[in-house]
Amino acid sequence: MDTVASTPSGPPAPRLRADAARNRAQILAAARAAFRESGTAVPLDEIARRAGVNIATLYRRFPDRDALITQVVVDGFSLVLDTARVAAQTAQTDPLAAVQSFLQGMIDNRELLSLPLIGGPMTNDPHARDLQQHIAAALEEILAAGRSAEVLRPDITAVDLIATAALICRPLPHLPPEQAATLATRHLCVFLDGLRPEHTRALPSSPTHEEITAHLFTEETT
Amino acid sequence: MDTVASTPSGPPAPRLRADAARNRAQILAAARAAFRESGTAVPLDEIARRAGVNIATLYRRFPDRDALITQVVVDGFSLVLDTARVAAQTAQTDPLAAVQSFLQGMIDNRELLSLPLIGGPMTNDPHARDLQQHIAAALEEILAAGRSAEVLRPDITAVDLIATAALICRPLPHLPPEQAATLATRHLCVFLDGLRPEHTRALPSSPTHEEITAHLFTEETT
Incomplete structure (x- = not known):
């Protein structure tokens, strides 16, 4: 449950926590592979699925x-x-x-x-x-x-x-x-x-x- | 109307007539371009459309x-x-x-x-x-x-x-x-x-x- 990490009322963390950084790298690797295979029109939820994260996590890192x-x-x-x-x-x-x-x-x-x-x-x-x-x-x-x-x-x-x-x-x-x-x-x-x-x-x-x-x-x- | 060329009861022509040969070349050129852009799963009627022939003409030249x-x-x-x-x-x-x-x-x-x-x-x-x-x-x-x-x-x-x-x-x-x-x-x-x-x-x-x-x-x- 990556949403546990959200603390909307707290101060911003000085840097991405380790699991957030890992999520981000997984999303980018999945996007690279998906763009190569299917072009940039590939659905974002397909990229999230390949990255093993939920779509909300993807949108938190990359708004569009x-x-x-x-x-x-x-x-x-x-x-x-x-x-x-x-x-x-x-x-x-x-x-x-x-x-x-x-x-x-x-x-x-x-x-x-x-x-x-x-x-x-x-x-x-x-x-x-x-x-x-x-x-x-x-x-x-x-x-x-x-x-x-x-x-x-x-x-x-x-x-x-x-x-x-x-x-x-x-x-x-x-x-x-x-x-x-x-x-x-x-x-x-x-x-x-x-x-x-x-x-x-x-x-x-x-x-x-x-x-x-x-x-x-x-x-x-x- | 390429179907006008069909004479089902006549003997086979010794070689493709000029317009049939042209159709064939157009279909192959359209297939090359379509395969390059969209892969080989591209629908055959899309290839026929790009070639400017009807789908029956395509199937007459290439059964599958x-x-x-x-x-x-x-x-x-x-x-x-x-x-x-x-x-x-x-x-x-x-x-x-x-x-x-x-x-x-x-x-x-x-x-x-x-x-x-x-x-x-x-x-x-x-x-x-x-x-x-x-x-x-x-x-x-x-x-x-x-x-x-x-x-x-x-x-x-x-x-x-x-x-x-x-x-x-x-x-x-x-x-x-x-x-x-x-x-x-x-x-x-x-x-x-x-x-x-x-x-x-x-x-x-x-x-x-x-x-x-x-x-x-x-x-x-x-």
């Missing part, structure tokens, strides 16, 4: 569908940003290893991601937009280190790494997850070898990060 | 959902095989260009493909299985030419090319198709540079084609 969608997307971008920043820490010593660390992290965490470029929901949340800008900046930092050490081809961009992450982190359907991950990792190894500056042919020109992101957020409705 | 699903998958594998065989014709003169031709063809024809590894339906049709074997053989022919000319890394397999085709031919959601195609093509260029034999690091070991295809067909129910 948009709040739930936004949190799922923000969590996804936060995980991508964490992965990019961890990778960027090694960029000065081994930029190619940093690129590999970021992209392999995307393959390894694919089950936790629900983002527009991999078929997840869209949002217009400013925090999500900020996170996306920070991701591009962290990747650009890695690439700049690689260019200046002349171990990465100069024509690769943060947009390329974002597109590559999106292409390789969607699981190949029907295959067992470990086979799909192995094939994605082999593909990634060849791609990484293609990032070296020797013997590379010019890439076709790329859309900019701004041009890409313009399509990944819903329009303001105000 | 399985027949329609099978033809969509067979058409997809046939297009992949055609692309692989055209590419294989240039394998003796330029194996790397042949690989590029195959993979770029997959990107260019993505709208016409509905196959298990890109989220399309599964089938257990023997013709579809045969086509898949022929695709692997055509790709292996290209790779063998590249290995023997020492212009391709020796550890790349037909399975890698199939997985790569599946990874790069799924459109990046929400982006305009031309942006998504450009990003996929840039990614492909880097991958192709990584196929050269110089300076390559060993790939992790791969599942075999048999191991992969075991997951891509439905089980016999007999």
Whole structure:
């Protein structure tokens, strides 16, 4: 009975109690899985059922569908940003290893991601937009280190790494997850070898990060 | 009124008349689009409506959902095989260009493909299985030419090319198709540079084609 936890007349707790935090994580995991399988129109009581909480608990954490969608997307971008920043820490010593660390992290965490470029929901949340800008900046930092050490081809961009992450982190359907991950990792190894500056042919020109992101957020409705 | 074409008492026509062939192509195109958007459980009268034919016409061409699903998958594998065989014709003169031709063809024809590894339906049709074997053989022919000319890394397999085709031919959601195609093509260029034999690091070991295809067909129910 999670309603026992409510003390409407008392002061707000300094932080979510452990079971409330657990409920919240369960709801978000259930929403990610449900959005992936059935799209964002999936009924909220179906999400509550999958999460093992009652619908009142879901509404207490997320007042409406948009709040739930936004949190799922923000969590996804936060995980991508964490992965990019961890990778960027090694960029000065081994930029190619940093690129590999970021992209392999995307393959390894694919089950936790629900983002527009991999078929997840869209949002217009400013925090999500900020996170996306920070991701591009962290990747650009890695690439700049690689260019200046002349171990990465100069024509690769943060947009390329974002597109590559999106292409390789969607699981190949029907295959067992470990086979799909192995094939994605082999593909990634060849791609990484293609990032070296020797013997590379010019890439076709790329859309900019701004041009890409313009399509990944819903329009303001105000 | 497509029923005007029926002459039940006459002999069967030597081939589908032009409008019947057109109806058939419209039904298959509508089925591909509907399967992609809503899965294979989409009602057949919804497919007939999208195709602009009446449901009786659909049932005359495809007696049940399985027949329609099978033809969509067979058409997809046939297009992949055609692309692989055209590419294989240039394998003796330029194996790397042949690989590029195959993979770029997959990107260019993505709208016409509905196959298990890109989220399309599964089938257990023997013709579809045969086509898949022929695709692997055509790709292996290209790779063998590249290995023997020492212009391709020796550890790349037909399975890698199939997985790569599946990874790069799924459109990046929400982006305009031309942006998504450009990003996929840039990614492909880097991958192709990584196929050269110089300076390559060993790939992790791969599942075999048999191991992969075991997951891509439905089980016999007999």
